[in-house]
Amino acid sequence: MRHxxxxxxxxxxxxxxxxxxxxSIEGDLEGPQWLPLHVHLTDTAEIAGRLxxxxxxxxxxxxxxxxxxxxxxxxxxxxxxxxxxDLGKLTPAFAAQVDDLRNHMHANGFPFNGITAAHSRELxxxxxxxxxxxxxxVEAGANDEIATAxxxxxxxxxxxxxxxxxxxxxxxxxxxxxxxxxxxxxxxxLDYLLTTANLRDALRVATTKKLSDAAQVLITGLVIMxxxxxxxxxxxxxxxxxxxxxxxxHERAEAAWQKLALPRRWQPAPVENLDATELLxxxxxxxxxxTANPVQELAVEAARNMPEPGLLIVEAVMGVGKTEASLLAAxxxxxxxxxxxxxxxLPTRATADAMFVRITRWLxxxxxxxxxxVKSLVLRHGTAALNPDLETIPRQWxxxxxxxxxxxxxxxxxxxxxxxxxxxxxxxxxxxxxSAHKRASLADFTIATVxxxxxxxxxxxxFVLRQLGLSRQVVVLDEVHAADTWMRTFLLRALEWLARxxxxxxxxxxxxxxxxxxxxxQAYERGRRAGLPPPAVPxxxxxxxxxxxxxxxxxxxxxxxxxxxxxVTDDYPLLTTLAAGQSGHRSATISTSxxxxxxxxxxxxxxxxxxxxxxxxxxxxxxxxxxNTVKRAVERYQALTGTSGWTVxxxxxxxxxxxxxxxxxxxxxxxxxxDADGPAPNPARDRRVVVATQVAEQSxxxxxxxxxxxxAPIDLILQRMGRLHRHPRGDTRPTRLRTxxxxxxxxxxxxxxxxxxxxxxxxxxxxLLRAACLLTEHVGGKAIRLPGDVPTLVRxxxxxxxxxPDEWQQTMDDAAVRDNEARLKVSxxxxxxxxxxxxxxxxxxxxxxxxxxxxEIDAARQxxxxxxxxxxxxxxxxxxxxxxxxxxxxGAPMRxxxxxxxxxxxxxxxxxxxxxxxGWVSERHLTEVIAALNENxxxxxxxxxxxxxxxxxxxxxxxxxxxxxxxxxxSPTTGLEVSDGRITER
DNA sequence: AACAAAAAAAAA
Ligand SMILES: [Fe+3]
Ligand SMILES: [Fe+3]
Numbered sequence: 001m002r003h004x005x006x007x008x009x010x011x012x013x014x015x016x017x018x019x020x021x022x023x024s025i026e027g028d029l030e031g032p033q034w035l036p037l038h039v040h041l042t043d044t045a046e047i048a049g050r051l052x053x054x055x056x057x058x059x060x061x062x063x064x065x066x067x068x069x070x071x072x073x074x075x076x077x078x079x080x081x082x083x084x085x086d087l088g089k090l091t092p093a094f095a096a097q098v099d100d101l102r103n104h105m106h107a108n109g110f111p112f113n114g115i116t117a118a119h120s121r122e123l124x125x126x127x128x129x130x131x132x133x134x135x136x137x138v139e140a141g142a143n144d145e146i147a148t149a150x151x152x153x154x155x156x157x158x159x160x161x162x163x164x165x166x167x168x169x170x171x172x173x174x175x176x177x178x179x180x181x182x183x184x185x186x187x188x189x190l191d192y193l194l195t196t197a198n199l200r201d202a203l204r205v206a207t208t209k210k211l212s213d214a215a216q217v218l219i220t221g222l223v224i225m226x227x228x229x230x231x232x233x234x235x236x237x238x239x240x241x242x243x244x245x246x247x248x249x250h251e252r253a254e255a256a257w258q259k260l261a262l263p264r265r266w267q268p269a270p271v272e273n274l275d276a277t278e279l280l281x282x283x284x285x286x287x288x289x290x291t292a293n294p295v296q297e298l299a300v301e302a303a304r305n306m307p308e309p310g311l312l313i314v315e316a317v318m319g320v321g322k323t324e325a326s327l328l329a330a331x332x333x334x335x336x337x338x339x340x341x342x343x344x345x346l347p348t349r350a351t352a353d354a355m356f357v358r359i360t361r362w363l364x365x366x367x368x369x370x371x372x373x374v375k376s377l378v379l380r381h382g383t384a385a386l387n388p389d390l391e392t393i394p395r396q397w398x399x400x401x402x403x404x405x406x407x408x409x410x411x412x413x414x415x416x417x418x419x420x421x422x423x424x425x426x427x428x429x430x431x432x433x434x435s436a437h438k439r440a441s442l443a444d445f446t447i448a449t450v451x452x453x454x455x456x457x458x459x460x461x462x463f464v465l466r467q468l469g470l471s472r473q474v475v476v477l478d479e480v481h482a483a484d485t486w487m488r489t490f491l492l493r494a495l496e497w498l499a500r501x502x503x504x505x506x507x508x509x510x511x512x513x514x515x516x517x518x519x520x521x522q523a524y525e526r527g528r529r530a531g532l533p534p535p536a537v538p539x540x541x542x543x544x545x546x547x548x549x550x551x552x553x554x555x556x557x558x559x560x561x562x563x564x565x566x567x568v569t570d571d572y573p574l575l576t577t578l579a580a581g582q583s584g585h586r587s588a589t590i591s592t593s594x595x596x597x598x599x600x601x602x603x604x605x606x607x608x609x610x611x612x613x614x615x616x617x618x619x620x621x622x623x624x625x626x627x628n629t630v631k632r633a634v635e636r637y638q639a640l641t642g643t644s645g646w647t648v649x650x651x652x653x654x655x656x657x658x659x660x661x662x663x664x665x666x667x668x669x670x671x672x673x674x675d676a677d678g679p680a681p682n683p684a685r686d687r688r689v690v691v692a693t694q695v696a697e698q699s700x701x702x703x704x705x706x707x708x709x710x711x712a713p714i715d716l717i718l719q720r721m722g723r724l725h726r727h728p729r730g731d732t733r734p735t736r737l738r739t740x741x742x743x744x745x746x747x748x749x750x751x752x753x754x755x756x757x758x759x760x761x762x763x764x765x766x767x768l769l770r771a772a773c774l775l776t777e778h779v780g781g782k783a784i785r786l787p788g789d790v791p792t793l794v795r796x797x798x799x800x801x802x803x804x805p806d807e808w809q810q811t812m813d814d815a816a817v818r819d820n821e822a823r824l825k826v827s828x829x830x831x832x833x834x835x836x837x838x839x840x841x842x843x844x845x846x847x848x849x850x851x852x853x854x855x856e857i858d859a860a861r862q863x864x865x866x867x868x869x870x871x872x873x874x875x876x877x878x879x880x881x882x883x884x885x886x887x888x889x890x891g892a893p894m895r896x897x898x899x900x901x902x903x904x905x906x907x908x909x910x911x912x913x914x915x916x917x918x919g920w921v922s923e924r925h926l927t928e929v930i931a932a933l934n935e936n937x938x939x940x941x942x943x944x945x946x947x948x949x950x951x952x953x954x955x956x957x958x959x960x961x962x963x964x965x966x967x968x969x970x971s972p973t974t975g976l977e978v979s980d981g982r983i984t985e986r
Numbered sequence: 987a988a989c990a991a992a993a994a995a996a997a998a
Contacts, residue, residue, distance in 0.1 A: 017998085158998080224998090231998040348992065382994055451993055482992090629989045653991055694990050758989045864993055871994095920988045949995070980987065 003196050003248045005038060010181070011189040013108040014090045015101045016040035017231065017238060033238035034101065037090060038189055039245045039252075041083050043236050045197045046253030048082030048226035049075060055265055055442075056222070058338030059309075060471035063501055064215045066533065068205050076202035077211075081150070081219050082226045083193045085157045088128030090186050093119045093176040104242060110181055123176040127162050130155030131170050132177070132186060142207040145842060149211040152843045153220045157227060159462040161220070161844040196249065213836070214500050214531060216844050221468030225442070235259050263376045265472075266444045267369035268335040276300040279328050283365045287324070294588035296325040298575050299506075302586065303329035309337045309504045310579025311495075311524040313480075315511055315572065317592060317722070317787050318701070323355070323478075326506050327362055330474040333504040341376075341444030343473040345453045347482045349381045350664070351699050355478075356447045357389050363445065378440045380448035383657070385946060386908055441469030450477060454487060454863035457494035459835045459848050471501040481509045481516070481715070482698065485823050486865035488516075489830035492523040493837065499527030500838035510719065511790045513798040514568045521578045522563040528581065529559045530839030570791040595725050595740050596783035599775055602708060602743035604756075606639040609708065612743065613689060616706055617646055621734040622671065622688040624704040626696055626720050628712060628746060629758040630654060630918075634974060637691040651692040654975040656874050658888055658912040664700065671702035672727075679729040696723065703727040705737035710746035710759055713767035714774055714797040717744075718790050742784075747772055749779075753808040764822065765815035773803035773812075826865065833861035868919030872933070872953040873910055874970060882954070884909055887972045898938040902947070911946040915976050917953075921966065925980075928964030 005012045017035035052061060052075040064074035088094060092115035096102045099117075106112055134151035138144065155162040170176075177183075194200050211219070230236055235256035239245045245252075271279060276292035279300060292300070295316050302312050312329060316322055330342050344359060346352040356379045363375050379387060440446065446469070453475065456466040475498055483491050498505050507520060564583040566576050571587030578584075602608055613623060625640075627633040630652045637650040651663055670684035690696070690704070697719050703726040709717060725733075725740040746756040747768075755768045774793055778784050784793070802809055835847060875882050875896065882896040883889065894909070896902060902910060921929060936952035953968065955961045960969040965981045 228998060449993060455994090484992090487992090631989060694992095698991085756989095761989050763990090862994070864991095867990090867992095869992095916992090918988075918990095924987080945996095978988095 003042070003250075004244070004246075005192055009185075009188055009192065010109055011038060011090065011185045011192070012036055012244065013105050013110070014038070014095065014185065014189070015098070015105075016086055016089055017233070018098045018101055018241075019233070019238070032100065032241040033233075034241045035233075035236070035238045036245060037086060038192060039239075039249070040230060040236075041086060041189075041193055042197060042249035043252055043256075044085060044223070044226045044230040045079045045083035045193070045199075046249050047229045047256070048222055049079045050253065050257055051222055051226055052078050055262060055340075057265055057340035057472045059340070059502060060218055060468070062338065063471065063531070064211075064218055066531070067212050067215045068209045073202075073205050073209075076199065077150075077205055077209075078219050078222050079197060080199045080202035080206055081153045082223050083197050083199060084133055084190065085129065085154055085223050085227060086125060087132050087154070087186060087189070088123075088125035088130075090189060091123065091125065091128050091132075091176060091182060092178040093123040093128065094125045096120065100241070110185070111179060113175065113179065115176065115178070119176060123170060123173060124158070126155050126158045127166055127170055128177065129157070130162050131167065136190065137207055140203060140207045146207065146210045148845065149216060149843050150206050152845050153211075153216055153223060156220045156464070156844055157223050159224065159464070160848050161846070163846040165846075167845075212531075212839075213841060213844065214497075214838055217464050217467045218471060218501070220844070221441075221464040224462070224465060225468070229256070229260065232256075262442070263374040263444070264370040264372040265340040266334075266366075266375065267340070268331050269367040269369050270335050271332060272304070276328065280324060283328065283331070283362055284324060285361065285365065293321060294590045295320050295322065295573050295575075296328060298586050298588050299325035299329040300332065302575055302577050303332040303336075303504075306333065306336070306504070306577065306579045308580050309333070309499075309502045310528075310577060311499070311505045311507065311521065313507045313509065313512070313517065313520060313574075313576040315509050315574045315576075316588075316590075317510065317573070320573065320590060320592060322508050323358060326476045326478075326508055327359075329506055330476055330504075331366060333506075334474045337474075337502065337504055339472055339474045339504070341446070341473040343446045343448065343453060343470055343475045345448055345450040345475070345477045347450055347479045348699065349383055349449055350661075351478070352379065352381050352447055352449050353384075353387050353389070356387065359445065359447055360389075375445060376443045377445040378443040378447070380440050380446055380452050382449075383911065386657075386911060441465045443469070444473070446473065450483070450487070450491075451863050453477065454490040454494055457490045457497060457834050458861055458863055459833055460861055461848070463835060463848075467497060467501065470498065471503060474504050474506070476506045476508065478508045479510070479698070480507045480520070481512055484865065485826045486830045487863060488519075489827045490834060490863045492519055493831075493834045495520060495523040496527035496530070496837050497835075499524040500531045502531065511572065511574075511715065511787075511794045513715070513794055514566075515798055517566050517576060521566045521576065521583055524578055525563050525581060525583075527838050530837070532559060568795065570795060572787060572791045574791070592787065593728070594788060595721075595786045597707075597721050597724055597740045597742050597786060598783045599742050599744065599778045601747070601749060601779060602745050603748055604745055606636060609636065609745070610639070610643060612708070613640070614645065616737060617687050617689075617734075619734040619736060620686045621705040621737045622685045622690070623706040623708060624696060624702075624720075624723055625689060625691045626707070626709040626712075627691065627693055628710040628756070628762055630693055630975075632710070632746075632758060633691050633693050634977070637974065640689055640691065646687040646689050648689045648691060650974055651690060651695050652975060653693065653695055654915060654918070654977075655972075656885065656913045656915040656970070656976075659972050659975070661912075667700060667702055671704060673701060673703070674727055674729060679727070679732045681732045696720070701726070703729065705733050707740075707742045708745060709742065711744055711755065711768055711772055711775075712759065713763050714771040715794050716763075717742075717771055717775070718784075718786065718793065721784065721786060724786075740783075744775060749776060753811040764819040766812060766819040767797065769808065769812050769815060770797045770803060773805070773808065776804075830865070833863075868922045869916050870922060870951065871914050871916050872951045873947070874913045874915050874953050874955065874976070875910065876959075877954040877956060885913060885955070885959075885970065885972075886957075888913070898940065900940050901943050902941065907944045907946045914950075915970075917976070918978060921978055925964060925966055929966065932963040 014037040015034050016037040019033060061071050061074050065071045068074055068077050092112050095105055096112055096115050097117045097120050130151045133154045134147045137147035137150060152161050194203060236252060276297045280292045281288055299314060314322055344355060346355055456470055566583045567585050573588050573590055575586045625636060627636060633652055637648055640648045697716060702723055704723050707724045709720045721742055746759055753769050755765055759768055774797055874885060876885055882898060883893055896906060933951045936954055941947040955970060959971060967979050967981055970976050
């Protein structure tokens with residue numbers, strides 16, 4: 001096939017890439033360079049084809065195939081989109097941007113008619129491309145709907161699909177598209193592309209087949225990915241300016257692909273011949289002699305029985321091997337449904353860090369039919385760079401000595417900018433083409449905070465890349481019960497999309513309220529239905545009388561039979577499945593040890609607490625005191641420290657990361673599981689009191705002899721109770737503490753249905769009162785059995801059934817109404833930041849808010865609710881410069897320079913000094929605090945990714961700072977405290 | 987006078 005355009009073709013003078021000559025400093029004597037437009041387009045088409053053939057995998061390809069006829073056509077349509085993605089660059093509005101190149105085109109017959117570089121912003125080339133491709137498809141016989149569905153991919157190839165308003169504006173500016181000479185050149189270019197890249201059949205598909213929203217999402221993602229790779233001058237060399245490129249598209253792409261060296265995609269092997277136990281033993285080196293437990297058996301069975309991609313919810317307590325169960329099931333599902341990787345989402349960075357190591361070990365054991373020993377794996381969260389495991393593991397899987405490319409694409413990649421972008425500007429440009437976060441979507445295996453899954457449903461720039469990445473991974477979500485109302489809004493929308501993209505999902509959880517279980521199941525089912533092929537003969541909708549004349553017909557015929565209802569049951573552990581529209585459930589009989597907790601009230605005045613502890617800890621032992629607010633926790637900590645007879649520790653989230661990590665580690669060391677050879681008396685547990693906020697609720701595997709907790713929603717109370725006699729310590733516990741006891745504070749049942757204002761602010765009134773009612777049933781009476789009683793208590797707490805006492809009913813009903821309204825408001829606000837549901841719109845047009853303000857789009861919306869709090873890096877101001885908080889300094893004091901970029905080691909130390917400032921500070925004192933923090937802005941630090949954009953809070957040597965009227969103080973034992981001077985002086 | 991915990995943030 002002839003790849004060089006006819007010498008007379010004017011389009012060969014059009015340009016796509018033109019690095020400024022300043023970019024090639026450092027004795028680069030080659031002079032200015034360029035890349036002709038037609039070369040960039042064939043490059044991108046070649047890469048897109050390779051991505052489809054080698055990287056994408058059958059699962060997502062089939063989603064596209066469903067719209068266009070088959071997998072071959074799917075690959076072709078992707079190549080077509082890639083081949084024309086920058087057609088909008090063949091317009092005077094784009095081409096006028098660089099004088100040199102503009103003049104060259106002008107000299108070769110392209111009239112500019114006064115269009116200058118200043119006009120380029122009025123017609124971004126993506127938008128121009130949308131208009132041009134739409135017109136071209138319509139001329140080739142497509143209807144408007146089909147043409148728009150394809151054109152919007154071109155319009156959105158920079159991450160934001162156009163809005164209808166933008167299209168309208170573009171149509172009013174024909175001058176920006178240029179006169180006939182330009183239109184002719186574009187037609188010749190299209191003709192050249194169709195011939196050279198062999199895309200005539202693809203065009204026929206594009207003019208006759210309507211792409212669904214899901215296909216639009218995936219293809220846009222693929223085009224962006226291909227464009228990024230094809231835009232790397234390191235892989236696709238530029239030519240001296242105005243010289244033609246002589247290498248053929250195929251050769252260029254072949255060389256680039258080699259150099260890129262993407263690890264071959266994971267191809268899981270079918271494992272039908274192994275039972276759950278055999279599977280378990282072969283995938284986990286530490287479990288050679290273990291037998292699969294019922295939860296693991298059921299998970300494997302559920303995965304094997306799934307007739308099509310579906311949802312599997314596993315509710316079980318921590319410690320029954322849910323992680324193993326999820327990985328076994330994930331491997332089976334990946335093999336069955338053509339997935340090429342796994343996304344493992346965790347609620348916190350700390351849990352993600354811990355899971356990272358476990359998954360790497362598992363990966364070493366998992367068979368791969370691709371024959372490759374290199375796996376592409378990424379740890380994706382904000383402080384992944386601080387994880388020490390990353391430094392030890394990377395090279396393990398590299399087949400060959402790691403080069404820069406290896407760091408990017410094979411072995412372990414981390415989610416951050418590469419060190420030392422070096423002073424050579426052109427290097428920096430090359431290196432950063434796939435910088436950081438957005439590159440991570442290429443990986444087969446992702447361990448991340450759930451946020452990265454939720455963000456797939458966030459209406460923000462480049463969300464299509466997240467969707468594309470997830471579309472080829474089995475998604476496992478851990479601790480889904482922990483999602484609050486805000487996050488749940490994103491979770492459900494993201495789940496609809498996963499279902500639409502035919503992605504199997506495994507959700508792990510503690511006991512779910514039946515309502516949440518139902519929401520998860522129905523969200524997945526809605527997404528699945530959105531992807532069902534429309535019925536052959538569309539039903540004619542009878543127009544209901546009185547409806548607006550212009551009411552639109554539904555996008556396509558949707559199955560309107562009722563959504564499946566998962567069975568409401570108190571079985572536990574519980575596996576709920578949903579596949580092919582059918583919901584099922586299985587429960588396992590599993591012999592976990594039961595803990596019987598006796599419950600009692602303890603009135604608030606701190607003397608009661610002191611007396612209780614004096615008695616109970618008389619013979620030793622340890623107690624956990626959980627408070628609903630930091631303020632209460634600090635108060636109780638201080639009251640307890642003033643008394644002898646025990647050692648007190650305080651734990652909450654307002655510690656700098658380094659201290660928090662150390663505190664957590666100490667808690668695990670002192671109160672964690674006993675050694676495998678059996679429990680021994682542990683002096684660290686002797687007369688210890690830990691006062692904590694909700695940080696003690698989750699993820700920390702610790703055990704206490706006695707629990708005192710503020711009233712909280714029942715599921716959280718039960719989580720806290722889970723810290724009571726959690727490990728087998730038998731008779732090493734003091735005699736009087738051998739019966740597990742839980743005292744509830746923050747509530748006086750005799751005083752009526754009145755909850756503590758702090759708790760009310762955090763949880764709302766209604767769940768607290770419901771919890772109080774349920775606990776009353778057990779006070780002084782029968783113990784709460786863990787985990788057996790958990791499902792019943794959780795179900796009743798969130799059901800409508802009235803609870804005694806009857807006199808509280810009215811208060812509770814009123815509270816329920818208020819809480820519901822508040823919750824509805826939160827989810828409405830969250831929903832304004834989500835993308836559309838699958839099947840709700842014909843195209844991605846206007847899906848994201850007005851582009852142009854690119855950064856605003858990214859920043860203004862988020863998957864976590866904004867409470868006004870913000871993070872600062874806490875450093876000390878010494879006479880001769882900055883230093884780390886002095887309690888962190890080991891050895892020689894380290895002075896931190898502010899006039900140059902700190903080295904990597906120092907930057908990590910500084911990043912570990914991050915702490916969150918409570919929300920009320922910014923709500924009431926925003927301007928004065930910002931003004932004060934702004935003074936500590938060091939331009940030289942902004943080049944360091946770990947420090948860029950961070951606020952710095954400087955404390956004096958006494959550990960305090962005055963910002964306006966606010967006084968900040970920090971100590972490694974009590975954490976960050978902020979007080980308002982104007983108030984305390986009164 | 988507030989009031990938990992939790993996370994994130996660079997193009998072709
Ligand atoms: Fe572009
Ligand atoms: Fe491009």
